[in-house]
Amino acid sequence: MQRFSFVCVATALFFGKVxxxxxxxxxxxxxxxxxxxxxxxxxHCIEPGASVNNLKWIDPSGHExxxxxxxxxxxxxxxxxxxxxxxxxxxxxxTISGPYQCVTTHQGKKYSSTxxxxxxxxxxxxxxxxxxxxxxxxDSMVHCHARGETEPLITWYKEGEEDESVxxxxxxxxxxxxxxxxxxxxxxxxxxxxxxxxxxxxxxxxVDRLINVEVILSPIIEEIRVTPNTSxxxxxxxxIECIADGFPHPxxxxxxxxxxxxxxxxxxxxxxxxxxxxxxxxxxxxxYECKASNIAGESKKEVSIExxxxxxxxxxxxxxxxxxxxxxxxxRVSGRPVPDVKLIPNSPExxxxxxxxxxxxxxxxxxxxxxxxxxxxxxxxEGVYYCNASNEVDSAEEEMYxxxxxKPHFEIGQESIWGWIGKSVNLSCEFDSDPPGTIEWRFQGxxxxxxxxxxINKLLNPDPTPELFVPFxxxxxxxxxxxxxxAKNEHGKSKKSITIKExxxxxxxxxxxxxxxxxxxxxxxxxxxxxxxxPGVVGYTTEYDEEENYKITSIHRNRTWxxxxxxxxxxxxxxxxYFFKFAAINVVGVGAWSESVTVVTLERTVPDPPIWEEEVxxxxxxxxxxxxxxxxxxxxxxxxxxxxYLKYCPVQNENVNILVDLCKEQTIAPSSQINLDYLxxxxxxxIELIAHNAQGNSSAADLYMKTAAREESTSxxxxxxxxxxxxxxxxxCILALDLVLLCxxxxxxxxxxxxxxxKNRNDDNLMSRDKKGLLRDSGIATAADDTxxxxxxxxxxxxxxxxxxxxxxxx
Numbered sequence: 001m002q003r004f005s006f007v008c009v010a011t012a013l014f015f016g017k018v019x020x021x022x023x024x025x026x027x028x029x030x031x032x033x034x035x036x037x038x039x040x041x042x043x044h045c046i047e048p049g050a051s052v053n054n055l056k057w058i059d060p061s062g063h064e065x066x067x068x069x070x071x072x073x074x075x076x077x078x079x080x081x082x083x084x085x086x087x088x089x090x091x092x093x094x095t096i097s098g099p100y101q102c103v104t105t106h107q108g109k110k111y112s113s114t115x116x117x118x119x120x121x122x123x124x125x126x127x128x129x130x131x132x133x134x135x136x137x138x139d140s141m142v143h144c145h146a147r148g149e150t151e152p153l154i155t156w157y158k159e160g161e162e163d164e165s166v167x168x169x170x171x172x173x174x175x176x177x178x179x180x181x182x183x184x185x186x187x188x189x190x191x192x193x194x195x196x197x198x199x200x201x202x203x204x205x206x207v208d209r210l211i212n213v214e215v216i217l218s219p220i221i222e223e224i225r226v227t228p229n230t231s232x233x234x235x236x237x238x239x240i241e242c243i244a245d246g247f248p249h250p251x252x253x254x255x256x257x258x259x260x261x262x263x264x265x266x267x268x269x270x271x272x273x274x275x276x277x278x279x280x281x282x283x284x285x286x287x288y289e290c291k292a293s294n295i296a297g298e299s300k301k302e303v304s305i306e307x308x309x310x311x312x313x314x315x316x317x318x319x320x321x322x323x324x325x326x327x328x329x330x331x332r333v334s335g336r337p338v339p340d341v342k343l344i345p346n347s348p349e350x351x352x353x354x355x356x357x358x359x360x361x362x363x364x365x366x367x368x369x370x371x372x373x374x375x376x377x378x379x380x381x382e383g384v385y386y387c388n389a390s391n392e393v394d395s396a397e398e399e400m401y402x403x404x405x406x407k408p409h410f411e412i413g414q415e416s417i418w419g420w421i422g423k424s425v426n427l428s429c430e431f432d433s434d435p436p437g438t439i440e441w442r443f444q445g446x447x448x449x450x451x452x453x454x455x456i457n458k459l460l461n462p463d464p465t466p467e468l469f470v471p472f473x474x475x476x477x478x479x480x481x482x483x484x485x486x487a488k489n490e491h492g493k494s495k496k497s498i499t500i501k502e503x504x505x506x507x508x509x510x511x512x513x514x515x516x517x518x519x520x521x522x523x524x525x526x527x528x529x530x531x532x533x534x535p536g537v538v539g540y541t542t543e544y545d546e547e548e549n550y551k552i553t554s555i556h557r558n559r560t561w562x563x564x565x566x567x568x569x570x571x572x573x574x575x576x577x578y579f580f581k582f583a584a585i586n587v588v589g590v591g592a593w594s595e596s597v598t599v600v601t602l603e604r605t606v607p608d609p610p611i612w613e614e615e616v617x618x619x620x621x622x623x624x625x626x627x628x629x630x631x632x633x634x635x636x637x638x639x640x641x642x643x644x645y646l647k648y649c650p651v652q653n654e655n656v657n658i659l660v661d662l663c664k665e666q667t668i669a670p671s672s673q674i675n676l677d678y679l680x681x682x683x684x685x686x687i688e689l690i691a692h693n694a695q696g697n698s699s700a701a702d703l704y705m706k707t708a709a710r711e712e713s714t715s716x717x718x719x720x721x722x723x724x725x726x727x728x729x730x731x732x733c734i735l736a737l738d739l740v741l742l743c744x745x746x747x748x749x750x751x752x753x754x755x756x757x758x759k760n761r762n763d764d765n766l767m768s769r770d771k772k773g774l775l776r777d778s779g780i781a782t783a784a785d786d787t788x789x790x791x792x793x794x795x796x797x798x799x800x801x802x803x804x805x806x807x808x809x810x811x
Contacts, residue, residue: 026111028116033092034203038089038090039088040086040088052081052085056078059098061098085102092117099115124207125145128145128209130211131214134216135186135217138186138218140183141179144180145179146196146207148203150203154198155167156195156197168181190213190215191214193213194211219244219298222243224242226238226240227240227241238284239277244292244299248295250299273290288305309334312389313387315330315331316331316398316400319403323379323406323407324377327374329400331369333396339389340389342389346384346385356373356374356375370387384401403434407494408432408437409494410495411432414496414498416498416501417498418500419480425500427468429441429496433491437493438487438489441483480500482497483497484498503588510594511528512526512582517602518601519572519574519602519604521571523568524542540583543557544557545578573601576600578601579597580598582597605638608698610633612703632673632689637693640694643669646667647666648663649685651685674689680707682707684707685706685707686703686704687703689701
């Protein structure tokens with residue numbers, strides 16, 4: 001039997017073995033190839049005389065595989081050469097994999113060489129990025145998932161220095177899982193390059209994936225910093241900064257969480273991690289959340305912003321009410337924090353009125369209100385009221401006016417005044433009312449006929465005014481009577497009654513008594529008359545004279561006193577008889593004179609004893625630098641006091657014995673005080689004081705007195721010593737200055753005296769040595785010279801002998 005040699009050659013990715021065609025036996029071979037690879041197999045007839053037309057390729061479905069044409073594209077095709085036929089699969093897939101046969105026929109029998117081509121998918125990585133992050137401080141996963149024809153085996157390595165790889169096995173740090181590598185308690189040392197190797201045991205395929213692992217830090221918000229503060233005044237520029245730590249650097253998102261529905265109106269500007277309110281508004285108050293996030297996670301933190309508002313007075317209006325009605329004054333204010341509110345009336349006494357009710361309450365987180373209810377409005381409530389609101393931002397104040405309307409009101413409803421003939425009377429009808437009212441006068445006379453009364457009323461009311469002038473003359477006595485002033489406005493009317501009564505001068509005084517008589521004065525006790533028809537007594541007058549004058553003339557001396565003054569007449573003659581008449585005085589005039597009162601003055605006497613200003617038996621006076629004085633009242637005396645006699649004696653403190661031997665006496669000119677500085681300190685004295693006039697001495701006024709010890713001065717020098725010391729210092733300063741001028745410029749008082757004496761002494765020496773009188777002749781002035789010679793002469797002075805000679809003299 002002849003054998004044919006069949007050769008199959010796989011090019012590109014696979015090369016087959018040489019087989020014999022025209023062969024008389026079958027050949028079978030399995031080939032496993034990765035999908036997507038190309039396949040080439042050659043079926044070659046090497047026997048002599050064999051024809052290539054006897055060879056063909058059959059696909060897995062049993063069909064002959066066609067040759068590649070010029071205009072066709074086939075997934076599987078054949079090519080014939082001179083002695084072979086080749087199978088071409090440009091891109092292998094599982095759908096076209098299967099048994100491919102190279103078939104030949106010999107002597108009527110079919111022979112084949114079968115190639116079982118199995119395609120498999122290559123291993124590949126799923127959800128495995130080349131850069132992954134793990135979170136510091138946590139257990140993190142490095143993901144690596146591979147797929148293949150069968151489940152791949154995953155092996156992990158960590159790249160070290162110099163490209164050395166260290167295989168990772170399960171331990172306390174690492175745990176290899178199906179989905180990746182779990183790294184426990186991640187630190188910065190876990191940064192680096194990891195290699196994930198996927199191996200398919202069935203195909204022997206192995207793929208690697210290098211993963212760059214970077215350790216990241218989940219954001220942690222350390223602080224939210226608010227500048228200037230979380231509580232700010234409206235209009236302030238506010239910056240809220242979110243300070244967070246994390247890697248990679250987190251991104252920041254700000255939201256206002258206090259709003260139920262997020263507003264699209266953003267009132268702030270964001271710059272990376274901070275937001276800024278250029279001029280914060282009341283609506284910006286609330287809670288703000290900062291969310292810092294990166295791929296490792298996120299962190300949130302809130303901060304509350306309070307927008308402070310200065311006080312604003314929302315309601316405080318003027319009020320007008322009718323007297324007796326109920327009225328309210330409302331002061332409503334707003335601000336943040338809620339302001340304190342005070343309502344200040346025009347008069348503090350209003351606050352204590354039981355007809356006023358105060359209601360004060362906070363009505364919201366920003367509003368406060370105070371309501372004052374006047375249950376019975378009074379005219380005293382009228383005036384300015386102040387509403388004061390204050391909080392920590394500022395204060396505000398407004399004023400309003402409460403106007404109480406009322407009918408005309410008179411302070412005095414009835415009034416009686418006096419009038420008399422020759423006196424004009426002004427009647428006042430002043431009243432209060434709001435709004436202003438009008439007036440009307442009415443007259444009701446005493447015993448006046450109706451016609452006359454009507455005529456008077458007509459005269460009063462053509463143009464009535466609040467002031468009515470009523471003149472009283474002899475012929476107008478009918479004007480005395482009752483006058484009514486009626487005032488009215490839209491709220492009512494009021495009436496005032498004024499009675500003008502005719503007044504008279506006081507009646508005769510019938511109650512005069514002698515109170516005291518001296519040699520030169522008389523004091524009376526006068527009780528005024530009971531007056532029923534006129535104003536009260538305002539004073540008294542007296543007319544008096546000596547008995548002889550009283551009989552021969554009607555012109556006498558007089559004296560007038562106001563009520564309650566000492567009724568005393570002075571400068572009378574001793575032992576003289578006087579007649580006195582008295583009359584009472586009121587605004588109408590002087591009343592009638594009383595009957596005469598006879599008074600005889602007394603003989604002149606010595607003065608009364610002096611009376612100490614302090615009526616005590618003993619006293620202690622402070623002895624200070626400025627002298628103290630002992631004062632007394634000048635006693636009564638018919639003749640002027642011309643002298644006081646003072647006697648003072650030291651006293652033993654133990655038994656109050658007067659040391660008579662140490663007594664001293666002193667005469668004092670008329671006075672009412674004495675200086676006590678000359679008395680010894682801390683010593684008890686017995687003092688007597690006697691007044692003297694032309695009639696003699698008064699009895700003595702005495703007292704015991706203890707002088708106090710003087711307080712020691714804190715200054716070591718008295719005032720005189722200080723003045724003397726100051727003068728000494730001034731003289732020494734002048735002397736020192738004069739010595740300086742003497743040494744420096746040869747000037748001053750000392751220099752003038754010194755050089756003047758020296759010059760005089762030199763002149764005297766020269767004159768005494770001028771035996772021949774040459775200096776006198778030469779014109780050197782002396783006190784006795786009458787003339788000076790004008791001729792020119794020259795002289796020489798011998799310092800050894802002191803002789804002066806002519807310059808050319810032979811001497």
